[in-house]
Amino acid sequence: MSAELLELTAARAAERVRAGELSARELFETYRERAAGENLGAFLWVATEAPETSADAPLGGVPLAVKDLFCVEGVPTTAASRILEGHRPAYTATSVARLAKAGAPMLGKTNMDEFAMGSSNESSGFGPVTNPWDRERVPGGSSGGSAAAVAAGLAPWAIGTDTGGSIRQPASLCGLVGLKPTYGAVSRYGMIAFASSLDQAGPLTRDVRDAALLFGHMVGRDPCDSTSLDFPGELGEPSAERLDGIRFGVPANLTGDGVEPGVQQVFESTLATIEELGGEVERVDLPNADHGLSAYYLLAPAEASANLARYDGVRFGTRSGNGDLLSMYEDTRGDGFGDEVKRRIMLGTYALSSGYYDALYGKAQRVRTKIAEDFRTAFDRVDVIVTPTSPSVAFRLGERTGDPYAMYLSDYFTVPMSLAGIPALSLPGGLSEGLPVGVQLAGPAFSEGRLLDAAHALERAIGFDGSPARG
Amino acid sequence: MAEPAHNFEPVIGLEIHVQLRTRTKMFCGCALSFGDEPNTHTCPVCLGHPGTLPVVNAQAVRYGLMIGLALGCTPAERSLFHRKNYFYPDLPKGYQISQYDIPLCREGRLGDVRIHRVHLEEDAAKLTHAGTSGRIHGAEASVVDFNRGGTPLVEIVTEPDLRSAEEAAEWARLLRATLKRLGVSDVNMDEGSLRVDANVSVRPAGQAVLGTKTELKNMNSFTFLRRGVEAEIARQTGLIGAGERVQQETLHYDPQSGSLTSLRSKEESHDYRYFPEPDLVALAPAQELLDEIRAAIPELPAQRAERLKTEHDLPEETARLFAFRTELGDLYEQALGGGDPRIVANWVKNDLVPRLGDTDPDAWKVTPQALAALLALVADGSISQGAAKQVLDELVANGGEPAPIVEEQGLALAGEDELAGIVERAMEQEADAVEKIRAGNTKAIGAIVGAVMRETKGRADGGEVQRLVRERLEAQ
Numbered sequence: 040m041s042a043e044l045l046e047l048t049a050a051r052a053a054e055r056v057r058a059g060e061l062s063a064r065e066l067f068e069t070y071r072e073r074a075a076g077e078n079l080g081a082f083l084w085v086a087t088e089a090p091e092t093s094a095d096a097p098l099g100g101v102p103l104a105v106k107d108l109f110c111v112e113g114v115p116t117t118a119a120s121r122i123l124e125g126h127r128p129a130y131t132a133t134s135v136a137r138l139a140k141a142g143a144p145m146l147g148k149t150n151m152d153e154f155a156m157g158s159s160n161e162s163s164g165f166g167p168v169t170n171p172w173d174r175e176r177v178p179g180g181s182s183g184g185s186a187a188a189v190a191a192g193l194a195p196w197a198i199g200t201d202t203g204g205s206i207r208q209p210a211s212l213c214g215l216v217g218l219k220p221t222y223g224a225v226s227r228y229g230m231i232a233f234a235s236s237l238d239q240a241g242p243l244t245r246d247v248r249d250a251a252l253l254f255g256h257m258v259g260r261d262p263c264d265s266t267s268l269d270f271p272g273e274l275g276e277p278s279a280e281r282l283d284g285i286r287f288g289v290p291a292n293l294t295g296d297g298v299e300p301g302v303q304q305v306f307e308s309t310l311a312t313i314e315e316l317g318g319e320v321e322r323v324d325l326p327n328a329d330h331g332l333s334a335y336y337l338l339a340p341a342e343a344s345a346n347l348a349r350y351d352g353v354r355f356g357t358r359s360g361n362g363d364l365l366s367m368y369e370d371t372r373g374d375g376f377g378d379e380v381k382r383r384i385m386l387g388t389y390a391l392s393s394g395y396y397d398a399l400y401g402k403a404q405r406v407r408t409k410i411a412e413d414f415r416t417a418f419d420r421v422d423v424i425v426t427p428t429s430p431s432v433a434f435r436l437g438e439r440t441g442d443p444y445a446m447y448l449s450d451y452f453t454v455p456m457s458l459a460g461i462p463a464l465s466l467p468g469g470l471s472e473g474l475p476v477g478v479q480l481a482g483p484a485f486s487e488g489r490l491l492d493a494a495h496a497l498e499r500a501i502g503f504d505g506s507p508a509r510g
Numbered sequence: 511m512a513e514p515a516h517n518f519e520p521v522i523g524l525e526i527h528v529q530l531r532t533r534t535k536m537f538c539g540c541a542l543s544f545g546d547e548p549n550t551h552t553c554p555v556c557l558g559h560p561g562t563l564p565v566v567n568a569q570a571v572r573y574g575l576m577i578g579l580a581l582g583c584t585p586a587e588r589s590l591f592h593r594k595n596y597f598y599p600d601l602p603k604g605y606q607i608s609q610y611d612i613p614l615c616r617e618g619r620l621g622d623v624r625i626h627r628v629h630l631e632e633d634a635a636k637l638t639h640a641g642t643s644g645r646i647h648g649a650e651a652s653v654v655d656f657n658r659g660g661t662p663l664v665e666i667v668t669e670p671d672l673r674s675a676e677e678a679a680e681w682a683r684l685l686r687a688t689l690k691r692l693g694v695s696d697v698n699m700d701e702g703s704l705r706v707d708a709n710v711s712v713r714p715a716g717q718a719v720l721g722t723k724t725e726l727k728n729m730n731s732f733t734f735l736r737r738g739v740e741a742e743i744a745r746q747t748g749l750i751g752a753g754e755r756v757q758q759e760t761l762h763y764d765p766q767s768g769s770l771t772s773l774r775s776k777e778e779s780h781d782y783r784y785f786p787e788p789d790l791v792a793l794a795p796a797q798e799l800l801d802e803i804r805a806a807i808p809e810l811p812a813q814r815a816e817r818l819k820t821e822h823d824l825p826e827e828t829a830r831l832f833a834f835r836t837e838l839g840d841l842y843e844q845a846l847g848g849g850d851p852r853i854v855a856n857w858v859k860n861d862l863v864p865r866l867g868d869t870d871p872d873a874w875k876v877t878p879q880a881l882a883a884l885l886a887l888v889a890d891g892s893i894s895q896g897a898a899k900q901v902l903d904e905l906v907a908n909g910g911e912p913a914p915i916v917e918e919q920g921l922a923l924a925g926e927d928e929l930a931g932i933v934e935r936a937m938e939q940e941a942d943a944v945e946k947i948r949a950g951n952t953k954a955i956g957a958i959v960g961a962v963m964r965e966t967k968g969r970a971d972g973g974e975v976q977r978l979v980r981e982r983l984e985a986q
Binding site for chain 1: 554557558559560561562563564565566593595597599602603604605646647652654781783784785788789790791
């Protein structure tokens with residue numbers, strides 16, 4: 040029973056539960072045992088018992104892995120940082136509450152890069168996560184635990200967060216579908232902030248249909264998040280099988296150079312599939328996209344430097360020091376934050392400093408505006424922009440930890456969409472050296488429905504087998 | 511305190527922080543409070559817990575706009591919130607949400623002083639330091655009460671248009687009265703709901719360029735404001751006179767000793783690393799909202815003082831008293847009826863104000879109707895001025911209507927019939943006086959009038975008594 044159960048996508052499992060053919064409790068317990076006994080480092084906390092869920096809830100009681108960036112009342116929530124060790128929030132994040140209400144109870148909290156700062160999950164304060172496709176390799180990051188959990192069948196589906204690629208890149212490296220929504224589509228309330236103007240929550244799932252189902256229950260304006268918006272129009276179940284008349288734009292500067300040959304090959308075969316399905320592929324220009332990474336690594340750290348100021352030892356989390364104010368600040372933060380977090384706080388503090396603000400933060404904001412304009416211009420000509428999600432397949436643990444810049448390059452193709460606030464998803468395009476390769480589809484704001492539909496057609500045609508050896 | 515040397519001109523600008531009287535805090539749903547058990551009005555948002563987000567209090571925006579419009583400012587079409595970053599235990603997020611390059615309103619005027627800007631922000635929490643230092647450094651322990659943290663604040667910044675400490679205190683009084691009239695704040699300097707900082711510099715008279723300024727903090731009354739600024743003007747003038755330079759710094763005024771101590775110099779000043787608050791969207795007030803707020807602004811003290819001077823012909827001092835103390839002005843205007851403004855105003859100012867003292871206007875027992883009725887009794891000769899003051903004592907102490915009090919206490923003026931007998935007896939008793947009057951000493955009539963007054967306990971009209979005395983003398 041258990042093995043067969045694990046083969047079900049979340050949407051199918053939900054259907055079975057709703058049809059009375061499967062017990063939600065059994066489903067939860069099966070996954071709970073797997074999550075509690077896993078050895079990838081994917082979970083930081085696993086629920087001890089199945090919560091009560093109504094049998095006719097739309098998500099059928101299918102358990103959900105939740106990135107440790109989401110606050111859940113009474114449940115340890117650390118953002119994978121030592122500075123929040125022992126922190127149990129007094130409230131629950133809107134996304135988690137909405138999904139629980141819709142029938143996706145929380146299975147556990149997943150590991151991640153500390154405060155979502157990283158592309159390999161190696162910056163976690165609680166140890167790295169390994170990729171179920173190859174235990175020597177990283178799952179990507181920062182939502183690495185969520186991605187590994189779903190890829191390894193430790194959870195039917197998961198939510199993560201994406202600031203510059205943190206859902207899409209791990210989805211790519213783990214052979215999953217990952218969606219970063221339009222900025223404002225999903226409430227950020229209760230999501231521990233990294234870079235507030237970029238952070239968005241989204242699904243990591245085995246297939247496009249699961250992603251659409253989960254996403255549909257995350258969207259909507261939240262009175263607790265002033266930047267959230269009502270999702271315009273309906274989000275139906277993706278059903279397209281063809282891509283007739285849909286125009287796909289390939290930005291020359293977001294493919295080719297710096298892309299591993301195996302990844303490029305999968306990307307090109309995906310373009311061929313698009314054409315076979317009736318889609319049109321053409322070149323499109325995003326002239327400023329090459330500056331995306333530079334702008335991102337000023338803006339995101341700048342916001343982070345303020346967002347992380349609250350970890351001062353006064354009210355929550357850990358406290359160090361010899362009792363005087365300055366030592367409390369210095370030692371609490373010195374002991375509690377990892378290297379990558381400290382690096383970004385310093386970068387961001389510098390970028391906002393008087394005398395440097397215009398040249399750094401100000402200029403980065405202007406680049407951001409230019410990139411958003413580039414996308415708007417491009418979307419006058421094409422419906423979807425398509426790129427590889429990551430320049431490489433999953434890399435080896437430790438391979439890039441000594442070289443932050445090499446690590447940052449992992450986000451080269453995903454960061455421009457984040458800066459523009461537009462939706463983008465990664466879907467598996469195939470394998471290279473036996474490892475998954477993701478393809479990124481991006482569209483104008485609130486075009487998630489169209490993106491998921493196009494991804495659905497591609498997914499059918501590609502026929503990716505998304506299961507590494509599930510033991 | 512020494513007067514500033516005559517050849518130096520002080521230049522003063524004020525920065526005023528006003529706690530708004532909203533029901534809830536600036537960015538969360540916690541109730542505002544004062545003096546409650548510490549940390550009982552807090553939530554994850556105002557404690558800066560991970561993952562929380564601010565949501566702007568619409569009433570605070572409304573009050574902020576009302577202040578801006580009342581001060582003649584132009585509201586920004588889209589004003590922005592910024593983060594002001596610094597570490598301190600009373601600042602839970604490690605930044606204060608404030609406004610920076612595009613404030614809610616700018617460029618207005620109150621009286622002779624131009625308003626530079628009006629912006630919204632959140633208040634910090636309250637720190638208490640145990641130990642002898644009284645400051646965080648050297649304290650045995652420091653505790654934080656987050657009840658105040660997140661209280662909506664409006665900061666009002668003036669242009670440097672004030673030229674003396676007295677002018678600064680006087681203008682601050684006008685601003686306080688204006689804010690009180692708007693009903694947007696308790697404007698209580700003791701409790702910190704109105705806080706005034708002063709930027710002070712001096713320059714040689716006639717010089718256009720401003721001198722180096724210092725910022726004075728902690729002057730929690732108008733008197734301390736005046737004294738603090740006076741002290742700083744004297745200090746700066748002294749420095750320059752001695753050939754030294756004024757350093758740009760922030761100074762703490764100690765009202766007990768009157769001393770000024772440096773909080774931080776320019777070199778030590780914070781780099782606040784302002785940047786736009788990404789958790790909030792721009793404030794873009796709709797025209798209808800602005801129209802509605804404008805319509806809701808009552809007559810303000812400056813306008814009222816002007817009207818009472820010109821239309822009621824009241825002296826400057828009385829007009830300002832009624833304009834600055836809104837409840838007093840209201841009582842005066844409501845009691846006025848068809849009466850003579852100057853007479854009613856004199857009663858209020860000279861007789862009522864001393865009797866009311868510092869009583870909270872909400873607790874006043876005397877009504878404008880009762881006051882009007884009392885003054886009518888005086889005007890039509892039913893009671894004497896002296897009796898009226900007795901009635902006023904009763905009205906202030908216990909309320910009620912004047913007529914029954916007059917009746918109860920037997921204060922009505924004696925009629926001619928009753929008076930005739932009393933006058934006759936008084937003339938018999940004061941025979942010496944009668945003789946003196948006959949001998950040509952008219953002033954001696956006072957003794958007879960006095961006797962009548964004693965007998966009637968003040969119920970007699972002096973003029974009437976004199977008339978009756980003369981009548982009888984002529985008849986004899």
